[in-house]
Amino acid sequence: MEDAAWASLLLDVVLVLAVLGTAARGWARGILAGGLEMVGAVGGGALGLWGWSRLHSWSGTGRLATGEQSLLLVLVVLVGALLGSVVSGGLSAWLRPRRGAVVRAADRALGACGAAIVTVLVLGVVATAVRPIAPSSWTGVMADAQVVKGVEAVLPPPLRATASQLGRSLKEAVSPRAFSSPSAEPTLPVQDPDPSSTDSPAVQAAASRVIKVISVGCGGEVLGSGWVSANERVVTNAHVVAGGTEYRVQPGGKGRLLKATLVAIDPDVDVAVLYVPGLTGQPLSTTTAVADQSDVVVAGFPGGGAFTLSPGRVSNTTQASGDDIYGTAGTVRQIYTLRTNVEHGDSGGPVLTRDGKVAGTVFARSQWEPQTGYALTITQTAGTVNRGAHQITAVPSGACAMN
Numbered sequence: 001m002e003d004a005a006w007a008s009l010l011l012d013v014v015l016v017l018a019v020l021g022t023a024a025r026g027w028a029r030g031i032l033a034g035g036l037e038m039v040g041a042v043g044g045g046a047l048g049l050w051g052w053s054r055l056h057s058w059s060g061t062g063r064l065a066t067g068e069q070s071l072l073l074v075l076v077v078l079v080g081a082l083l084g085s086v087v088s089g090g091l092s093a094w095l096r097p098r099r100g101a102v103v104r105a106a107d108r109a110l111g112a113c114g115a116a117i118v119t120v121l122v123l124g125v126v127a128t129a130v131r132p133i134a135p136s137s138w139t140g141v142m143a144d145a146q147v148v149k150g151v152e153a154v155l156p157p158p159l160r161a162t163a164s165q166l167g168r169s170l171k172e173a174v175s176p177r178a179f180s181s182p183s184a185e186p187t188l189p190v191q192d193p194d195p196s197s198t199d200s201p202a203v204q205a206a207a208s209r210v211i212k213v214i215s216v217g218c219g220g221e222v223l224g225s226g227w228v229s230a231n232e233r234v235v236t237n238a239h240v241v242a243g244g245t246e247y248r249v250q251p252g253g254k255g256r257l258l259k260a261t262l263v264a265i266d267p268d269v270d271v272a273v274l275y276v277p278g279l280t281g282q283p284l285s286t287t288t289a290v291a292d293q294s295d296v297v298v299a300g301f302p303g304g305g306a307f308t309l310s311p312g313r314v315s316n317t318t319q320a321s322g323d324d325i326y327g328t329a330g331t332v333r334q335i336y337t338l339r340t341n342v343e344h345g346d347s348g349g350p351v352l353t354r355d356g357k358v359a360g361t362v363f364a365r366s367q368w369e370p371q372t373g374y375a376l377t378i379t380q381t382a383g384t385v386n387r388g389a390h391q392i393t394a395v396p397s398g399a400c401a402m403n
Helices: 003-058 066-095 101-133 136-144 146-153 157-173 195-199 201-205 378-388
Strands: 210-217 220-230 233-236 244-251 258-266 271-275 295-300 308-323 329-339 350-353 358-365 372-377
Touching: 003 066, 003 101, 003 146, 101 146, 101 157, 195 201, 195 295, 195 308, 210 233, 220 244, 220 295, 220 358, 220 378, 233 378, 258 378, 271 378, 295 358, 308 372, 329 358, 329 378, 358 378, 372 378
Parallel strands: none
Antiparallel strands: 210 220, 210 244, 220 233, 233 271, 244 258, 258 271, 295 308, 295 350, 308 329, 329 372, 350 358, 358 372
């Protein structure tokens, strides 16, 4: 048996023991006490998941390797669940009634069943949420583990949707870094963006050619943005489409979804091109004439929601030594540092000048400054964009980003 198969089998055994262990504890505690403890555990674990992306935004976790980040996430969830169960367990001690033998037996049986069910649901949520950011060695083991498949399959749709959303948020939290070292991020004086820049008629006219991108794969859907670069071609980020098995786009974020094919990808630069048969609309014009302190507009679909225009200002143009989409340092890119808001879902969207031309492609945000984002220059992405303009044959999407 290969190492991966042994690892999957070991994972199955550990998960089965976890379910049996909680069932045994549920039998010993009963439905009342055990139920309160499980509610506390679920609440604590959910709080850990919720707090992870916030922790990542202001702590040093962004400097860890993705495998270490995945392990730390699991530990945060487990600690939250443990603390929640301890607190609720103390509460249950005050509420435990005197019971007869028959009632006690029923209470224990219900406690065992309830504990096992809740444990299965918690495991399913954690597995679904962690999968998008887990290292490729982990995802392979998880894919072959029968218990993992089972617990994910029995998740009710609302829980599955919540877990998938958590996974997308976690994936965005560990998206490619413009600078491998946070200390290398420039702190430059720049004026606040001009809010009126979003009212430019040329910027408003570009809306229908800004595209919502949906990549299916890597344990769920990855949402991003893009822009029309040529006839039936959409530019987006490589980390949005990497590892995808199916792609759909929605012009302006409205109307029907169109199927797309990945025809060019550069995981080092973090740019990709999709071929979209039937996509209408004139390509957006591009420009390289962007001076420091220029007003710009970031166009995209933050949170995978409605089309949004966010005012911005160019701080500077620089050669940044950062990570590729798999977290490997050493990639040098020409980028713009922007004062603007960049959120989950904006990745791949265009940076527009006041006259509606594309100056760059959003690909990252600062690990430390909430109002700082980064965009690839037109010069940096030109090779891949031009190559994709003439391709119709699908290319491999590679491994999931940051794995």
